[in-house]
Amino acid sequence: MSLKPWREVAVPHEDVLKGTFKQAEFAADLSRVHAGTATDEYQNPVLFFQRTFITEGMRLLLDSVVKRLSGHGGDPVIQLQTAFGGGKTHTMLAVYHLVSRGGGNVAVSDLPGVPTLLDAAGVTELPLAHVVVLDGIKSSPNQPQTIEGQTIRTLWGDLAWQLGKAEGYALVAEADASGTSPGKEVLEKLLSSYAPCVILIDELVAYVRQFTEGATLTGGTFDSNLSFIQALTEALKAVPTAVLLASLPESDKEAGSQHGVQALSALSHYFGRIQALWKPVATEEAFEIVRRRMFAHISDKGTAEAVCRAFADYYTANGEAFPRETQESRYFERLMQAYPIHPEVFDRLYEDWSSLDNFQRTRGVLKLMAKVVHRLWKDNDKDPLIMPGSFPLADADTRNEMIYYLPQGWDPVVERDIDGERAETTGIETWDTRLGSVQACRREARTIFLGSAPSTPNQMVRGIEAERITLGVAQPGQPIGVYKDALHRLMDKLHYLNSGNNRFWFDTRPNLRREMEDRKRRFQDKEDVVPFIQKHVQKAFQGTGVFSGIHIFTASSDVPDDWLLRLVVLPPDAPFSRTGPSTACEHASGILKSRGDQPRFKQNRLIFLAADGDSVSRLKDHVRSALAWQSIVDDIKELKLNLDQFQARQASQSLDNANATLKRMIRETYKWLMAPMQEAQPGRGLSDITWEQFQINPGAQHLTQEIERVLKENELLITEWAPIHLAKMVRDWFWKDDIKDVKALEVWQQSCKQLYLPRLKDEAVFKNTMSAGAVSQDFFGFAQGKEADRYVGFSFGTCPMLFLDDALLLIEPSTAAAYQQKLEAERAAEQAVRQAQQGVTQPSEGGGLVPPAGGDAPKPTPATESVTPPKVAKRQFYGSIDLDPIQAKKQFADLVDEVVLQFTSRPGVKVEIAIEIRAETANGFDDAVQRAVKENCYVLKFKAAEFEG
Template sequence: MDPSSQLPWKPWHHVVTLREDLRTGELALNQFAADLYEVLMQSGKRPLYEDPHPFFALTYPTHNLRELAKDVALRLAGQNDKAVQQLELTYGGGKTHTLITLRHLFHDPVHLPTLPAVDEFVQHIGQTPPHARVVALCFDKLDLERGLEVRAPNGQTRRLKQPWSLLAYQLAGDAGLAQMRDDGQAEERTSAPAESVISPLLESVTQQGLSILVLIDEVMMYARGRYSQDPKGWDALIDFFQGLTQAIVKTPRCAVIASLLASDPDKNDTLGRRLQGQLYDIYRRQSESAVEPVVKEDAAEVLRRRFFTPESIRDRNAFKPHVIAALKGIQVFDDSAKGKKVENDFVQSYPFHPDLTEVFYTKWVGLDRFQKTRGVLRTFALALRDAEHWDDSPLVGPSVFLNTPAQTDLAAATRELCIYAENEDDSGHKHEWKGLLIGELECARRWQDQTIGLKHRELEQAVVATFLHSQPIGRTAKLKELTRLIGPTRPDKINLEKGLRGWAEDSHWLDDQHTDTATDATLPKEWRLGNRPNLKHMHDQAEKDIVTDVVKDRLEKEIGKLKTWFQVPPGLGVRLHLQPKQPSDIEDDGAFHFAILGPNTASEASDPSPDAVRFLTEKTGPNTPRAYPNAIVLVVPSRDGLRAVEARIKDYLAWEKVDADLGKLEATVDPARKNQLQTKLQAAKQAVPGLLRQAYCIGVTLAAHQQPVAFRLTVSGDPLFDAVKAHAEARIMDATLDVDALLPSGPYHLWHPGDTRQRVKVLVNAFAERPALPKMLRTQYLYDTLADGCVNGAFVLLLTRPDRSVRAWWRTRPDDAVMTDKDLELVLPEAATLVELDSVLLTPGRLPGLWTSDVLTVRQLYDYFQGGHSIQVDKGGGYEEPLFIPKTERATVDAAIQSAVVAGTLWLVNPPSSLWAEPIPTGVLTEAATLRLPPPAINVLELLPAALPDAWVNGQATVAAIAQALSAKNSLPLPWKTVCDAINGALQANYLEATGTWPCEIAAAAQVTLREKMAAPLKITPTVDYGQKPAYHTQIAIAEIELATHEVQDLADVIPELTTLQATHAFPMRLFVRIECGDGTKELSEDLRTQVNAMLEKVQKSWQLKK
């Protein structure tokens, strides 16, 4: 079954039929190049042009061509003045075809064939064309040395050299030659004839009843050569044309039609254009505006008549359903492709896509060597002949320029187009379009094959369409122009855009000035295939030259640049190692080590590389295993991530090379290209650190079962170590342990059965040695845990000094230096004997179960430390467990009691002794003695007679009496210091005064007498003048009292309340403060007074101590 029968449209070649001579190859491509001279001479070589019948069968009478024929006919009939006409055509634009048309119309009008084209000309002229003697000056055939053979009216031929000779001979034979000479000889004259010579010659012909039509073709072909041979010969030619045009204008029924351009583009150089300008000046003086017989709107009909059978193109209405089918695909990409006008345009152009012919007639005509209509005819003849066998498009579009689907070479038509483009002048640079297109088509096919919904070679069509739109160099195709050309085969829009985007990304020759403006979600707005490789192509070529060692060197440098990211936050005590070369570069010392290994250790999750494992298990080699393998965590790159980084580094290095290469061409590189390169260079450079971070995502360490384990990390912008620490498989502990975890009953099995003591250093190092234990981030955490255990009584710490003396800690915290001492031992309380006991522990609340009341007997204390004693302590949640109290000898306990009493933290009572803040005499510290908290301070008012009458006799009392009375009042002998402090306070407050030596020891207390002190009344500056208002003083309420220093603070605390009360009730209030320094027996030194005054000035500058 024909695959095309499954399509929702008919391929163009199922609607219109190629001419058999084109299909079989009988129509030679050189037949598209018309030759006026052969027609003139009727040589029989080109019957297609020489015979009017086949010629008019293929000729399309365009509007402008019919107008030209009408103007010429009327001139030859003597009905208008348009004697001189100039054809305005580019190379291959149909100028010679136009001249041949005029020759056939007026040479023998009576015998013109009966054909539609001839009828159109005759009807447009409005009469039978007049018979004329047609003369042709075919300058492309005129040789400067040998001249050109031409035919006289009588059929004879003669070879002549001068253009005016050719004219005269064709008009009147030898008589014409003789008429232009003074001597009447039928020979050539060397000088150009003037108008006065040419006009009689023309009249001699018109007098015979004939009109004269002079056709001039390819003037510049001859003019260039004549000028090069002899510049004066060029002047003669100019004179000839001047005289000819003047004579033609003056002579009725004469016309000249001139085509000045040369079919050889090489003649259109600077000299050619100057000479051409001089010729134009001559013809413009005599002619109307230039005529362009064939315009782009005529292209489709010209092509149809030349390529397809008349029967298949006769009914244009039959094209409409096929046009509608094609537009249905185009309208998906272009909303403007709707409406009757668009439909009519496509019908007029069918089967050719109008946008395709538009490209040739608006862009390719700008190529020096592309010969417009002739070039289009040749190109499409090649394309249609081949594409008919496989093209399934509804219109003749860019697909016809593709080769057979199985072929990777270029189609013949496309190769010819490449030749035109490659020979385009561009500052001496030749463009290798053939190889370029082969590569681009291959890239398009790759994306075509992997993109669904593209079944009609749409991406290959896009390459061809872009190539066509990119001519001449510098032109571009808008995105809509591409999709309109591709659209007729109805590709899926999303998949087409995906494929185009892929081609744009991989293309080596698409201009990246346009493709770089696109994003992942958009396509480039403009497309251009350049004559120079794009930056991507240069990059890909540079990338091939980059060796692996260079990539590895750059990779190591890039890893070093991530030092900040690899850095461990300060304060953790972790030692960082960046890319160590061998295991011995990482110390085996029990400290926590964090290593970033090099690329050679790349691993994957659950698959650590052997090179990485060596760093965990070896110290210096396979025979020296690492002692502390649990104190190391490694991070290595993943294999996939490393490949991605290496690829990106290679990419970056390639861009650097491109940058260097372009730097050598500084003068020829445009700024936009430099900016593109810098953008790509920076993007590649900036991508490396991010990819490198993503690559370093594999943590490697020893698992609890002592086997290496690799695990994937979740990396971010935060320090890498944070991700490692947070991963469960790293088993990093960043906190102190529970004290119970270090006990023999704990989960870590740190104690051998029956052991009651071990060195602290051994226990701490166990966490670095044994993979089954957590990895302690900081060994300080272990020391802190042990110290905490010592403080709460779970452990006893013993340190044997070099002199064999021993220090012990229990329920107290040793300093850091002690904790890290290598000789420090950890002993379980039930197996320990304390050789020293901190006296602070004896105070209430420090030891559980020791103080059951306010009084503790020394015997109870002895029992508490007798050994083998434990108490139940609450562990929370209603759970209790025993706490063992280490054994302590009585002497050690006594020393602790002695220290506590002397330090004033405990009060010892063993009647009649009462001791506090003083040494305990020998013999007083017995089992019957009791310990209490220090006695409270005695208020000085309690020493006055009113409060202590039993001690006072006749207004005086001895210190001994005061002490006895106070002890009796408290039912307990008071410490001598407590009594002394109370008396000193009363003396300082001026409540009492003493006679005798004070202070004194308790033995001399009976010799010191105390009396109440009668102080003078306090003088207060009156608030108002008593003399004026004697009653005022009685209206003031006064509160006076002596305050202890701590009570002044209490007063400050209630001041806000007093001021609030004053504000509420609006009464005046003044504060008077009096400070006395000294006891009245010794004057205060000047130095002390200065110091006190400095302090008082901080309150108020005028406040000073005065004598």
């Protein structure tokens, strides 16, 4: 969705555009206007009302003044008491221009908004009135002023002079000279003589608080001035066309010293007896006040309405992401009233920033927004609305204006975390273009600052909700998810950002992240980081799966060279990369070629897992973070670190998050499966070792199962094998021209050694393949040995019980078929002899043998003489084997399973097993070893166990 930028619709005033406005111009000065020395926008009645939005409170007040001066009622005394910057002086100026009209030179009809006001009050003609301005800051209690030769000392003297010059002053001359308050009758006479009249008293407390106890100044005393105010308010009730407006500060802090607080209390009491309530500026009214002062006009109201409608619809469509009030139809009206500024800007300034003692509600907002609008215009801002996320805090003028109202320490917060070339937010967006495309991090940080900077640590609830952050940054057409991601990234990176209960705030105190970052530097790769990664990689494997052993960051000397399949996980300093530097192949080749100082023979039993070269640095950095969080949590538990409860919870939560993220990053980093291979062709020799790399899925539930899946799918590991493949392999590499049989054990062992041969999971796969092929005459025959040209225990096309030992032979099929034919011929000859023998003697009726009729018993034929005598049964077995001391436990278990059980499973077989252990050392065995061995041998019931010299 393409929405027109605000700068193409709302045109700022010339001084805002050029940045030529002056700070003082935002401060309405009643005395300067009365003296005729103010700027045009305040001095000229027409310009003043053009830029003044008549709020509800101002309308009610002007209505009362108009009625009072016309003799139609109205309040005689109106007290203006609001917060600092609440528009009191501006309201007085409206009254001043309404009743004076430039000395009568401006018609009422020329004042924008005033004719409507008079009509509503039922006044057809508003008389000009005498205006008296008493400025408590301009006047001095002990410095009389001389006007046209007349010395004036007190407020009542000044009042009388402004009303009637010398004639009016004469009524209070004695009271002015003595510093005593004139009576109520004198003031009533004075007001009646010059009615209709309006008295405007500004900063009265600032004047009265200067009278110290017991001191008499030319301006009178503390009590005489209070008496004057009391008498004046009483006199005004008696003069129907006279009215008084006085401004008083709202808080004791604005009153100044303790004496000022006392003066405020006393004056509030006297004014309170006869006063009208004055309604301060509402937030919605502030929309129009600021818009009139900032912008000359809205050039295209239709476009403005389209923009506001798009925002309102966007909020409705994504209601779960925004505050509840945005779902009301009224919010569209608020958008229209505030355009081109987002209502959330006003809400934060009027609700949060106005709580600061030195931030003036209207004047402060105007000063700030003038600088914001000027900078955004200069920077060619393309946003459809000026939002909290739009505030250009990188601009020194805007930043200084905002932090001026805040306690010390905010400048480094803005510069380091929030906005600017060196801010963390800028760095994040530079690295992640998805976030940078919409300035998601900077906009959110600005919004959080605007909504949380005025808060104090003592507040029960601090910060701004996530929904309001989104409200301050998201625009129609943008995915809200990108801002959610940005917020998570800010929480991970920023030093001064805090969060709790779905609320976020900046603070001048570094959060625990700064402490964590400092501690990260303590941890070294070799001593801390790599062992930590090793431990967590070990946790990632749930069982060994197809592997008999998983070796994590293991030296080559500690990786056994045996017949078992093993997975070797390479250390993070040996990563694999398709694009950048890669040391994984070199490191793996070193383990593949040797076991320590000895050459490695069973090379085809190793598979390698390597880290991703592009992810290792991030993994190490995150490990340091996790270690730092762990040390912080440990120090909190041991009371070595003094933190409040919130920070303690935050540390624990950060540790949990770091560990959870670490688990994911381990999987994302260790994702390259590497398998060595060689190519070989008969007669051409072997190629160099090459490496096949396959990427495993980091999101798979079980790492071991995922590795097994990749190995199987890419035929790097065989768990089920067809006999035809075994037959082909044996035919290609083992059955030569004159060699038609090969030891099966040698075939299995060569498949474990040679990288050009298939990699089988284990010996069982090899045995199962032989068994499956045994029932067919297409693949191979079997024998349990060979004596001369005869095969012992020959079988072909049947399924014998196979024992993978040094005697078992695999016989080439045609050779096996020929040998079987030979055996069949021999058996046929045997059968013929036996049949012939059965024909020589026939059993007699008596059961004896009788020769055949007509001849003697036949002599043995040559065939009968050549029949093989029956085999003698073998009744004993003896075997011996040397066990590897390192692998003795497993080898012995295999020995029992594969050999001993063959005997013990048959009835009537007696088995004896004896174990002989010899150990030698050139240095001699120390006493501790001798004692431990003898004790253990005694417990295990050794027949003999002795150490010799």
